[in-house]
Amino acid sequence: MWYWLFKQILIGPLLRVLGRPRIEGLENIPVDGPAILASNHLAVVDSLYLPLMVPRRITFLAKSEYFTTPGLKGRLNRFFYSASGQVPIDRRGGKAAQAALRTASRVLEEGKLLGLYPEGTRSPDGRLYKGKTGIARMALECGVPVIPVAMMGTNIMNPIGSKSYRPTKITVRVGAPLDFSRYEGLGGSRFIERAVTDEIMYALMNLSEQEYVDIYAASLKDGGPAPVGGTGAHDARVAALHPRIPDTEAS
Structure with missing residues (x-):
């Protein structure tokens, strides 16, 4: 109920005035059954406009700290994140990656849509960055x-x-579903997970028309070196079609 009120009454009308949003390719989202929506991540409002434009409820994974802050601010945070379709990652008995997988599995087993940002954080400059393998x-x-x-x-x-926030034109573009059933039984292989992740990022690059950068956005935000000379569509295509064995990474 709160999710519907949040979309249609509490914040939806304001978002529509500010962004005049439209959606392309809505037919690519199934009317029922589980699926993962893998989105690029440019701004905080991504998590508002995507649920606004998709009729089905989308569940996002959020840090449990968003739901445990004490006081009035904490109660407002819990209401906002819950009403906007976000659920806390259950960290009991495991590390963050394992907790995220456990929570995601529960959401998908219930036949829901799970929203994820493969880059792991917002793009620092509008380009598309290397995806983390947790989604795969x-x-x-x-x-x-x-x-x-x-x-x-x-x-x-x-x-x-x-x-x-400034008024502008928002477009949500949905691509064709990616089927990875050919890798059935091969989950847990870092080589396979990197290949799947690169294929997802290649699809996102084509869909968003962003320049692709073959480093993690988080490493750049943390003061890591900027890519020398940049990387573009050609490098993303090579990465997707000829995936390499990945370095050790946190997903």
Whole structure:
């Protein structure tokens, strides 16, 4: 109930006025059954406009800290994140990656849509960054399709580092589902997980028309070196079609 009220009454009308949003490829989202929506991540409002434009409820994974902050601010946070379709990651008995997989499995086993950002964080400059392999692990272990989604214009409305919002035109572009059933039984292989993740990122690159950068966005935000000379569509295509054995990474 709160999810519907949140979309249609509490914040939906304002989002429609500010963003004049439209969605392309809605027919690619199944009317029922589990699936993962894999989206690029340009701004905080991605998590508002994507649920607004998709009729089915989308569940996002959120840090449990968002739901445990004490006081009035904590209660407001819990209401906001719960009403917008986010659930806390259950960290009991495991590390963050294992907890995320456990929570995602529960959501998908219930036949729901799971929303994920493969980059792991917002893009620092509007480009598309290397995807983390956690999404591949979830897709392979749960045996569900991955549907690429490109958010366009949200970084203009809400630039990173800014708390201001400016009217603009938001487009949500949904691509054809990606079927990874050919890898059935191969979940847990880092080589396979990297191949699946690169294929997802290649689809997102084509859909969003962003330049691709073959480093993690988080490493750049943490002060890591910027890519020399940049990387573009050719490198993403090579990565997707000829995946390499990945370095050790946190997903």
